[in-house]
């Protein structure tokens with residue numbers, strides 16, 4: 001029930017109550033007036049009583065209803081109060097909002113004012129710009145009009161050209177229409193031509209490949225011929241520099257050079273100037289690289305399957321080890337040769353595979369020691385190959401396969417270590433033993449199945465001084481005898497080979513026996529004779545140079561025959577010559593000398 005309805009019902013029940021109370025009062029008054037009329041009064045009384053009872057009941061009910069309604073009214077009033085509070089709250093919020101709206105409206109008005117002002121200024125700006133643009137456009141239009149007049153004039157003159165162009169265009173259009181067909185035709189023709197050219201190129205390639213192979217063979221032959229023309233035995237001389245200690249002491253330099261001829265060395269001996277001619281003389285300031293350049297053609301010929309021997313010969317302290325091994329920051333022939341071989345085989349012909357192996361051997365007192373082996377003090381033997389090839393081999397000799405510079409360094413380190421552990425004084429020991437670095441280059445051609453094998457023997461010989469004649473005893477005497485025996489045997493072998501003797505005494509020493517494969521046949525030998533420039537070493541220097549010059553004189557081939565003959569004091573005082581026939585390929589020349597004597601003389 002709604003609040004208003006309840007109010008109404010409450011009012012109605014209160015009115016009823018009042019009416020009933022009035023009627024009850026009326027009835028009671030009537031009852032008091034009519035007490036005299038017994039029956040009627042009784043009846044009326046009865047009626048009134050009944051009505052009174054009913055009224056009382058109705059009154060009670062009305063009161064109860066009124067009570068209930070009053071309670072409901074209380075609840076509704078509470079609700080009304082709450083609603084009124086909410087209404088107040090929302091009215092307050094509305095007021096706040098209204099205030100905000102007013103603020104916003106004020107701001108909007110301000111903004112609108114600004115906007116209008118800006119619009120106004122923009123409008124003015126626009127008008128100004130339009131006006132300017134208009135003025136500009138007008139002047140441009142004027143210019144365009146003027147140009148147009150010029151263009152019209154031009155157009156009139158260009159019309160004939162346009163007509164020609166139109167003609168050309170039509171012609172081109174026709175060509176463009178025909179183009180796909182022409183293109184197809186041209187492509188077909190080009191394809192045909194390309195196929196033809198490819199055929200020609202591949203046959204030209206075949207031809208080039210054939211020529212390339214022929215050229216490679218020719219190069220090999222030329223290289224070999226060059227080495228041969230230089231002589232199968234070449235002798236170089238290197239003079240070591242005077243060290244600071246020697247320069248500060250009482251030492252004198254006895255060596256001079258011919259500025260016009262790098263093959264001549266002059267030595268002052270007991271007031272006499274002796275001149276020696278060799279293949280080339282390196283002065284003290286010559287670098288390791290310069291020396292190596294002179295020997296590198298020999299090194300590379302072992303890739304073509306030749307065996308090569310390079311010896312460093314000279315008295316103790318003359319620079320043999322420096323030339324062969326060098327020092328860490330400036331390596332000698334050994335390391336440079338391996339490096340060159342690496343670079344050559346990596347750049348070589350595409351079908352070839354190469355394997356480079358290295359062995360290191362020492363010959364001391366005619367004993368062969370394996371410097372790369374696990375037991376370097378163990379004595380090795382030289383034996384004939386059991387396969388019947390007539391080749392020699394050293395059972396148990398360690399061979400290391402090397403592929404890069406790091407491998408070389410490791411091999412050299414191991415060799416040095418093993419050499420040092422076997423002796424008490426390495427310097428003394430190295431002067432009295434021969435050190436051999438044996439490099440084998442094995443090649444295989446995968447397309448032809450062809451194999452090559454070349455050996456490069458790099459030998460740092462023992463000191464060549466005449467200890468035996470200087471009264472050495474005991475172990476020094478034995479060492480000196482062994483050294484002289486092997487150097488003498490080397491001289492005998494070279495002499496016998498070049499004299500084409502039927503018997504070559506390779507077995508007379510371990511050195512020559514070990515190098516038999518490399519010294520015989522069409523192999524190549526180079527000797528670097530080391531000389532000390534000091535006056536105290538002059539007699540040993542003379543011996544070394546005489547020895548070198550005789551080796552070279554024996555060996556002189558056709559290319560060298562045009563060189564002037566050495567006219568020097570040593571030649572005039574040379575000993576008796578035996579007749580030796582020197583044969584180099586298809587060229588034969590007889591010269592006389594005695595190489596064997598040269599070696600034996602120092603023994």
Ligand SMILES: Nc1ncnc2c1ncn2[C@@H]1O[C@H](COP(=O)(O)OP(=O)(O)OP(=O)(O)O)[C@@H](O)[C@H]1O
Pocket residue numbers: 239240241284314315316317318319320321322323427430431432462463530
């Ligand atoms: N061309 C050179 N440039 C600079 N120093 C050199 C040269 N030749 C030799 N020497 C120096 O001279 C000294 C002796 O040289 P080296 O040891 O090579 O002589 P060797 O003939 O091998 O002696 P040994 O027979 O005792 O082995 C070394 O200190 C070496 O460094």
